[in-house]
Amino acid sequence: MVPDRxxxxxxxxxxxxxxxxxxxxxxxAFRPDGDKTADSLVKALDNAGLSDGMTVSTHHHFxxxxxxxxxxxxxxxxxxxxxxxxxPSAVFPVHKELIPFxxxxxxxxxxxxxxxxxxxxxxSGKMRGWAVLRSHGSRYRAVQDGDVKIDxxxxxxxxxxxxxxxxxxxxxxxxxxxxFAVADAQFANYVIAVTDxxxxxxxxxxxxxxxxxxxxVVSEKIGDPAxxxxxxxxxxxxxxxxxxxxxxxxxxxxxGVMHDGWSFQAGAGGASLAFTSYVGKAMRERGIKARxxxxxxxxxxxxxxxxxxxxxxxxxxxxxxxGVRSIRENPNHLMTSPFNSYNYHGxxxxxxxxxxxxxxxxxxxxxxxxNVVSHSDGKMLxxxxxxxxALFSQCTILAVPxxxxxxxxIRDRLTTFCGPGExxxxxxxxxxxxxxxxxxxxxxxxxxxxxxxxxxxxxKPEAEELCGGPPDPFPADGPVIGVVTWxxxxxxxxxxxx
Amino acid sequence: MTVVGAYGNGVRGDAExxxxxxxxxxxxxxxxxxxxYGSRIRGQIERAAxxxxxxPVELLVRDGGALPFVLQARLVAGFxxxxxxxxxxxxxxxxxxxxxxxxxxxYVPGNTPKLFPNAALYRPDAIILDLEDSVAVDQKFAAxxxxxxxxNTLAWGDTLRFVRINGIEDARALIGQGVDAFLIPKVESPExxxxxxxxxxxxxxxxxxxxxxxxxxxxxxxxASSSPRILGMAIGLxxxxxxxxxQRTATGEESxxxxxxxxxxxxxxxxxxxxxxxxxxxxEEGMYQYALQSRLRGFAGxxxxxxxxxxPSHRAFAPSPQEREQxxxxxxxxxxxxxxVLSVQDQMVDAPVxxxxxxxxxxxxx
Numbered sequence: 001m002v003p004d005r006x007x008x009x010x011x012x013x014x015x016x017x018x019x020x021x022x023x024x025x026x027x028x029a030f031r032p033d034g035d036k037t038a039d040s041l042v043k044a045l046d047n048a049g050l051s052d053g054m055t056v057s058t059h060h061h062f063x064x065x066x067x068x069x070x071x072x073x074x075x076x077x078x079x080x081x082x083x084x085x086x087x088p089s090a091v092f093p094v095h096k097e098l099i100p101f102x103x104x105x106x107x108x109x110x111x112x113x114x115x116x117x118x119x120x121x122x123x124s125g126k127m128r129g130w131a132v133l134r135s136h137g138s139r140y141r142a143v144q145d146g147d148v149k150i151d152x153x154x155x156x157x158x159x160x161x162x163x164x165x166x167x168x169x170x171x172x173x174x175x176x177x178x179x180f181a182v183a184d185a186q187f188a189n190y191v192i193a194v195t196d197x198x199x200x201x202x203x204x205x206x207x208x209x210x211x212x213x214x215x216x217v218v219s220e221k222i223g224d225p226a227x228x229x230x231x232x233x234x235x236x237x238x239x240x241x242x243x244x245x246x247x248x249x250x251x252x253x254x255x256g257v258m259h260d261g262w263s264f265q266a267g268a269g270g271a272s273l274a275f276t277s278y279v280g281k282a283m284r285e286r287g288i289k290a291r292x293x294x295x296x297x298x299x300x301x302x303x304x305x306x307x308x309x310x311x312x313x314x315x316x317x318x319x320x321x322x323g324v325r326s327i328r329e330n331p332n333h334l335m336t337s338p339f340n341s342y343n344y345h346g347x348x349x350x351x352x353x354x355x356x357x358x359x360x361x362x363x364x365x366x367x368x369x370x371n372v373v374s375h376s377d378g379k380m381l382x383x384x385x386x387x388x389x390a391l392f393s394q395c396t397i398l399a400v401p402x403x404x405x406x407x408x409x410i411r412d413r414l415t416t417f418c419g420p421g422e423x424x425x426x427x428x429x430x431x432x433x434x435x436x437x438x439x440x441x442x443x444x445x446x447x448x449x450x451x452x453x454x455x456x457x458x459x460k461p462e463a464e465e466l467c468g469g470p471p472d473p474f475p476a477d478g479p480v481i482g483v484v485t486w487x488x489x490x491x492x493x494x495x496x497x498x
Numbered sequence: 499m500t501v502v503g504a505y506g507n508g509v510r511g512d513a514e515x516x517x518x519x520x521x522x523x524x525x526x527x528x529x530x531x532x533x534x535y536g537s538r539i540r541g542q543i544e545r546a547a548x549x550x551x552x553x554p555v556e557l558l559v560r561d562g563g564a565l566p567f568v569l570q571a572r573l574v575a576g577f578x579x580x581x582x583x584x585x586x587x588x589x590x591x592x593x594x595x596x597x598x599x600x601x602x603x604x605y606v607p608g609n610t611p612k613l614f615p616n617a618a619l620y621r622p623d624a625i626i627l628d629l630e631d632s633v634a635v636d637q638k639f640a641a642x643x644x645x646x647x648x649x650n651t652l653a654w655g656d657t658l659r660f661v662r663i664n665g666i667e668d669a670r671a672l673i674g675q676g677v678d679a680f681l682i683p684k685v686e687s688p689e690x691x692x693x694x695x696x697x698x699x700x701x702x703x704x705x706x707x708x709x710x711x712x713x714x715x716x717x718x719x720x721x722a723s724s725s726p727r728i729l730g731m732a733i734g735l736x737x738x739x740x741x742x743x744x745q746r747t748a749t750g751e752e753s754x755x756x757x758x759x760x761x762x763x764x765x766x767x768x769x770x771x772x773x774x775x776x777x778x779x780x781x782e783e784g785m786y787q788y789a790l791q792s793r794l795r796g797f798a799g800x801x802x803x804x805x806x807x808x809x810p811s812h813r814a815f816a817p818s819p820q821e822r823e824q825x826x827x828x829x830x831x832x833x834x835x836x837x838x839v840l841s842v843q844d845q846m847v848d849a850p851v852x853x854x855x856x857x858x859x860x861x862x863x864x
Contacts, residue, residue, distance in 0.1 A: 237779070237780075237804075239616070239620060239804065239805035239806065240616050240619075242805070242806055243616075243619065243620065243805070376533070376534055377531075377532075377533040377534065378533070404563075405510050405511055405530065405531065405562065405563030406511070406531050406534075406535065406563040406564065406565055407531055407534055407563065430616055430619055431619065466565055466615055466652075467535075467565060467566075468535065468538055468565070468566040469538070471531075471534030471535060472533065472534050472535070472536075472537070474533065498533075
């Protein structure tokens with residue numbers, strides 16, 4: 001469903017009074033021995049009553065190693081079902097193999113952030129419906145509020161029993177955390193678990209309880225382990241990203257954002273791993289520790305936990321084998337779902353408790369508003385992920401270069417508005433740090449430090465001079481192909497055909 | 499057909515220009531930044547062609563987001579090479595040489611333009627735009643044109659601008675572009691220095707010979723004192739160790755004598771002795787140890803091949819807190835006494851000791 005309410009400002013739009021609820025079921029409809037296995041995905045989908053125009057969901061905890069989405073649409077096609085709406089928690093380059101299903105009418109459109117080949121496909125106007133871009137938190141919210149009614153959820157389960165209890169911590173396709181599938185398990189009309197590692201009851205400890213699950217299907221292979229988690233995640237060698245990460249780490253150290261008992265969000269992309277590493281070093285030198293790190297779990301986060309530099313890891317997604325090992329073995333490495341971490345229509349979430357989040361952006365304007373989904377040529381190239389949700393942290397830092405490949409990042413006007421500048425506390429670039437004037441407290445704490453404090457107004461012309469002037473603005477005159485929504489479900493901006 | 503520059507395969511910030519004969523001038527442009535800069539790039543191509551009299555060639559420009567100075571260098575190199583005409587001279591860049599310590603000199607491959615604009619941000623004492631080993635043989639000319647444009651265009655702050663030349667033609671082409679020093683590789687005689695020095699005329703450009711052979715090391719003092727333009731003298735260990743038939747070891751004992759020889763010769767000639775590179779880019783502690791060893795041997799600085807080697811090197815060349823404390827005590831005591839010979843913390847202090855302590859305190863200020 002495309003939202004029809006415009007953005008009203010942070011915290012202004014009020015939610016519906018009651019949550020969408022899944023239909024009530026009876027145990028009488030299930031075998032008393034708890035066996036919910038179906039012979040095949042085709043059979044399970046048939047049992048689910050899959051029919052034209054329904055909404056089906058899958059999840060991205062297998063990242064680029066996901067084999068389940070394709071199996072789902074192959075099965076749907078075998079049943080002759082058309083015009084499905086695919087509601088993934090995120091898409092990856094591997095999902096370019098779904099383009100034939102978009103072309104043959106099995107899939108009508110994709111309801112979610114698009115990137116890579118699917119982003120190109122949608123940006124070129126080939127997809128029939130609009131892409132509705134939501135953050136991870138807002139995806140949970142959309143399901144809870146009833147904006148999206150999932151008819152059939154298909155959950156890839158690295159380890160599962162016949163009842164449907166499942167975990168991502170064990171099995172040949174172990175991926176760590178299954179949190180992204182929690183909303184679907186709770187709210188979908190019909191839930192199918194697909195596993196390549198069926199274990200005798202109980203699959204313990206489970207991350208998602210089998211009480212939510214209608215059917216269990218055993219598949220030969222549900223994921224490509226090499227693409228699910230990398231063996232080890234590696235810090236960027238890009239000197240510019242390293243410099244940005246180091247400046248950001250010095251910034252949090254010198255402003256006191258980093259203090260004993262603080263918390264921060266650790267990611268895996270861009271400058272994030274290096275930031276985690278620099279922050280770890282600074283904590284070690286200063287003899288302080290974090291209360292929790294929100295991951296993006298990687299070997300770097302696990303190292304902080306095991307060296308006692310943080311009491312807890314609150315895991316949102318597990319990126320490498322060390323992360324998988326830690327979530328399996330360490331009771332202080334906890335699985336969280338977008339409900340815990342990001343959902344805006346709940347009674348609070350982790351994001352706003354977080355002391356600090358370091359995020360990327362494709363563009364920033366002079367008011368600190370930012371774009372994360374499109375490039376300056378208007379193409380939809382990145383998912384929102386948890387980006388909008390994490391903006392609510394107490395110190396949100398955008399780590400960006402001042403230009404990428406001749407294109408200046410600081411602009412008069414964003415190509416796509418994805419996040420309000422009120423929530424951005426600082427922009428860290430290779431040419432200096434711009435602190436949001438709303439944060440006079442941070443600016444005061446920086447007096448007397450050697451950090452290169454600049455303003456966006458001052459950084460912008462410097463990059464433009466190198467790049468040969470400001471870029472021509474994106475005309476946005478093509479047909480609308482998608483919309484960007486805010487964490488509360490209101491409408492932020494439109495995406496256009498390129 | 500002439501091809502300069504690079505495009506595709508993950509290359510960023512560069513452009514590839516292919517020039518071939520045609521009945522009249524025409525061009526085709528493929529650019530990753532077409533929507534933002536397409537019209538400006540077309541204008542730049544047309545102006546560059548006009549500079550060469552709109553010759554009868556066809557240009558294919560594949561642009562991966564090259565900055566304007568990079569695109570200009572690629573166009574100029576493409577036209578010049580294909581038409582066999584001189585590179586049109588760029589205006590001279592006003593610049594004056596300012597002597598400073600050379601704790602770190604950062605090598606930047608001369609044909610990889612995406613590394614240029616930010617190189618000075620990492621605050622090495624000097625940047626070396628390299629036209630020698632890091633540039634493929636068939637791109638030497640294009641790299642020279644690129645480096646010329648980079649020196650002419652970019653802001654370098656107070657970082658010294660060095661160029662490691664591949665041959666004397668490089669030096670000739672770069673005169674007037676504010677080069678602080680040319681590094682001359684594989685120097686084995688004073689004549690090699692004097693030949694370059696003779697080219698430099700009224701400029702303030704200095705020279706740094708690199709000794710990388712047994713013969714070069716033997717003639718170290720002659721070379722170091724061959725011209726008043728010599729700023730420092732470097733040792734290149736990879737080639738040297740091969741030349742003497744040894745192998746590089748972790749302790750470096752095979753080159754200990756050569757390193758000592760370079761330090762001694764450079765110091766005797768009053769120029770800065772400069773240590774070689776440390777090749778393990780990811781090993782910051784290793785870099786620190788290497789730089790510290792170099793400093794203890796008497797070198798004034800090291801070469802860096804990645805910006806992340808700069809901070810550990812500067813740390814190694816800064817006096818430690820204890821050294822600083824002791825230096826401060828010596829300077830204070832000596833200045834209070836007004837000279838002579840005295841004892842500070844059980845150490846005999848005279849004028850040379852005082853002088854060294856005073857210099858250490860200066861060096862402590864980054």
